[in-house]
Amino acid sequence: MSYSKSIGAVVSIIIVSVLIYSNVARSNIAFAKKPPQASISTINPINEVESGSIIYTLNDRSSFTQMALDTKVQMDITGTINRTKLSQTFVNPSNEWVEGVYVFPLPTNSAVDHLTMHIGKRTIEGQIKERKEAKRIYTKAKQAGKKASLIEQQRPNIFTTNVANIAPGESITISIEYQQIVSIDNDKFSIRFPMTIGKRYIPGTAIATPAASVGISPNTHRVKDASKITPPISQNVDRPISIAINLKAGFNTASVNASYHDISVVDIDTLTKHITLDNTKGDNQADRDFELVWQANNSLTPELALFTQQQGDDHYLMLMATPPADKAFKQFNTPRELIFIIDSSGSMMGASMIQASKALVQAINRLKPTDRFNIIDFDSGFDPLFDSAMPAISMNKKHGIRFANNLDASGGTEPLEAIKFALNSRDSHTDDYLRQIVFLTDGQVGNEDEIFRSVRQNIDDDRMFTIGIGSAPNSHLMTKLAKYGKGAYTFIGDIAEVKDKMTELFDKLESPAMTDININFPMNINAEQALGSISDLYKGEVITAVYKLNAIPNKLSISGNTANGVFTKDIHITASNNTTGIDVLWARRKIDQLMNQYRAQYRRVDRDRVQADITNIALDHHLVSKFTSLVAVDITPAKPGIQTNITKTVANKVKAAKTATNSQLWMMFGLVIILLSVVTRRREQS
Numbered sequence: 001m002s003y004s005k006s007i008g009a010v011v012s013i014i015i016v017s018v019l020i021y022s023n024v025a026r027s028n029i030a031f032a033k034k035p036p037q038a039s040i041s042t043i044n045p046i047n048e049v050e051s052g053s054i055i056y057t058l059n060d061r062s063s064f065t066q067m068a069l070d071t072k073v074q075m076d077i078t079g080t081i082n083r084t085k086l087s088q089t090f091v092n093p094s095n096e097w098v099e100g101v102y103v104f105p106l107p108t109n110s111a112v113d114h115l116t117m118h119i120g121k122r123t124i125e126g127q128i129k130e131r132k133e134a135k136r137i138y139t140k141a142k143q144a145g146k147k148a149s150l151i152e153q154q155r156p157n158i159f160t161t162n163v164a165n166i167a168p169g170e171s172i173t174i175s176i177e178y179q180q181i182v183s184i185d186n187d188k189f190s191i192r193f194p195m196t197i198g199k200r201y202i203p204g205t206a207i208a209t210p211a212a213s214v215g216i217s218p219n220t221h222r223v224k225d226a227s228k229i230t231p232p233i234s235q236n237v238d239r240p241i242s243i244a245i246n247l248k249a250g251f252n253t254a255s256v257n258a259s260y261h262d263i264s265v266v267d268i269d270t271l272t273k274h275i276t277l278d279n280t281k282g283d284n285q286a287d288r289d290f291e292l293v294w295q296a297n298n299s300l301t302p303e304l305a306l307f308t309q310q311q312g313d314d315h316y317l318m319l320m321a322t323p324p325a326d327k328a329f330k331q332f333n334t335p336r337e338l339i340f341i342i343d344s345s346g347s348m349m350g351a352s353m354i355q356a357s358k359a360l361v362q363a364i365n366r367l368k369p370t371d372r373f374n375i376i377d378f379d380s381g382f383d384p385l386f387d388s389a390m391p392a393i394s395m396n397k398k399h400g401i402r403f404a405n406n407l408d409a410s411g412g413t414e415p416l417e418a419i420k421f422a423l424n425s426r427d428s429h430t431d432d433y434l435r436q437i438v439f440l441t442d443g444q445v446g447n448e449d450e451i452f453r454s455v456r457q458n459i460d461d462d463r464m465f466t467i468g469i470g471s472a473p474n475s476h477l478m479t480k481l482a483k484y485g486k487g488a489y490t491f492i493g494d495i496a497e498v499k500d501k502m503t504e505l506f507d508k509l510e511s512p513a514m515t516d517i518n519i520n521f522p523m524n525i526n527a528e529q530a531l532g533s534i535s536d537l538y539k540g541e542v543i544t545a546v547y548k549l550n551a552i553p554n555k556l557s558i559s560g561n562t563a564n565g566v567f568t569k570d571i572h573i574t575a576s577n578n579t580t581g582i583d584v585l586w587a588r589r590k591i592d593q594l595m596n597q598y599r600a601q602y603r604r605v606d607r608d609r610v611q612a613d614i615t616n617i618a619l620d621h622h623l624v625s626k627f628t629s630l631v632a633v634d635i636t637p638a639k640p641g642i643q644t645n646i647t648k649t650v651a652n653k654v655k656a657a658k659t660a661t662n663s664q665l666w667m668m669f670g671l672v673i674i675l676l677s678v679v680t681r682r683r684e685q686s
Helices: 004-026 133-142 350-366 393-405 415-424 450-457 476-483 495-509 581-598 604-620 663-685
Strands: 056-060 061-065 066-078 079-092 098-106 111-119 122-125 127-130 146-155 160-164 172-181 183-185 188-193 241-248 253-258 263-269 272-277 290-296 304-311 314-321 336-343 371-378 382-384 434-441 463-469 488-491 515-520 526-527 543-549 557-560 565-572 630-637 646-650
Touching: 004 188, 061 336, 066 646, 079 098, 079 160, 098 133, 122 630, 127 133, 133 146, 133 160, 146 172, 160 172, 160 314, 172 581, 183 604, 241 290, 241 476, 253 263, 253 272, 304 581, 314 581, 336 350, 336 415, 336 604, 350 393, 350 488, 350 495, 371 393, 371 646, 415 434, 434 476, 434 604, 450 476, 450 581, 450 630, 463 476, 476 488, 488 495, 488 526, 495 543, 515 543, 543 581, 581 604, 604 630
Parallel strands: 066 241, 098 646, 336 371, 336 434, 434 463, 463 488
Antiparallel strands: 056 061, 056 646, 066 079, 079 172, 098 160, 111 122, 111 172, 127 630, 146 160, 146 630, 183 188, 188 290, 241 272, 253 290, 263 272, 304 314, 314 543, 371 382, 515 557, 526 543, 557 565
16 A cells, blocks of 8 residues: 555544544433443453443452342421431342442432441441541441441432442342422422432543542542542433322322322322322333422412421521512513523433523523523533623524524533633623523533532622523532522423423513521520521522521511512411421531531631531531441341452433543544554555
């Protein structure tokens, strides 16, 4: 072959390689490969793990096989408090003694406070410990051949269960209990239970990662714990789940519905309903979020709910109040500058991209000629429609709608620079407008703290509203950004929801918020609010506050600023039922507030001080946190000393497409470089 022909061949390979990579990146490896049938002795590098695999370690090297998991969920909803028991049964079908590891999601606002390990007829209760101490206890028990379990928090909505020394053919059930406050919005009560974790896009340069890591992504300089939040995922694994709910709403319900699942509802009595997932079509799979929504008769949300608890010398009070919409939330005509940030990365491929595009088009159509707007599309980079916001006249809106309809899901998920651009793209006219940022994404990223810092530093007087898109959005990212941005959030999990959810969101965007909300107590009451301050309130929302008190007062008052002046309401407290669990909800919210402070600290001494405060509250209230874990150990050794303990990570089941990586591109370029070197050597030899 001549040199020119050789070069031509190499160029052709380069073009084909780029085209192949482009197609792979755009499809985002959306297909799921058949789970490998390798025997347990097969060793494969961690970065070659296919979807649906179970990772384990053997002689400090990583490999994979299959492991079964069955999940049962029992919820008891009383009024506005949900107590949930989540049971995970690990089944070991192999001939080896194994350690099961499962990375799983929980609601962002859940307070995890209980762990039990069930082995046959024996039950072992978990103990709360500082995280490092809990890990030490677990590791020592594992090495001693004892059965043990460990629950750790990786994010407020991502947890890990470790179960050591599962015998061949044995099953062990781990039960976790948590508590959460029911959401109330636009007269609708709801709870959301996440069932799976989508593939997180991990930015940054790889750094040292433990050889026995459970994740499919290495740690990076930007996400130092990436290996702990990236479990194997697949569309092909069997992940059966059952959900049973006892609903005692405290009022007659007009409707009870599940947003994305078929359910069976049975009336136990006039105020109690028993709800289960409908399994007439076969097992339900843990592959998307579950949401239950119920409404009162005549859509009359109670204007006030008070719950109290005494725990030793401490008293706790939870208040939920609904300001009258006609007085607090009259629509206003202030011109607005809306900046839409929309995710078109590979993880949005398919239904998520369609939902996001349709939601954006609906939002553009709601704009008034007095408004200004811009759209920023992001994947691995970002692309704004305009350099800065433009008037929402007919021509510009047509440009925006065309832009939205032409969005194509591909590439990585890098929202940080798009958010920075949005927050810093103010011009000389911006001060004449109310500036609102609307962020549409599935939130499948691992660098949440990096994004939070940027928003906190640059938000100024802007308001940020978030829309979680898809079957399993990252609720931690969406809710926290809305809090930092003094805005609101919503989730769209089905194309049929777009119109109603966007209408509700725009009712909030187009109405003034109630600001500077205070709960005022008598002078003799020492009140410690869990979150420090109450967030701005938008139309349809409910004031929710939890306090630790030295005594329960006879009265209190609520005040807040509205577009129509100061709103005040006096509340007289009569004898109320003693409700359990409010102390746990207070502690969970207090930890959330302290974690905001922890993220804001730059000096090690300041971070250590806040960490100590978080740890003490978590230990006092038996809560899992970033710095505390639950550990349970069976004191009886179960495993023969000669057996090894292989670690297997249970795969999450997903519906959504997966975020793109660069591995295919580097593989193609590596091939091209090899071919170029061969051609060059042949030329030199000739």
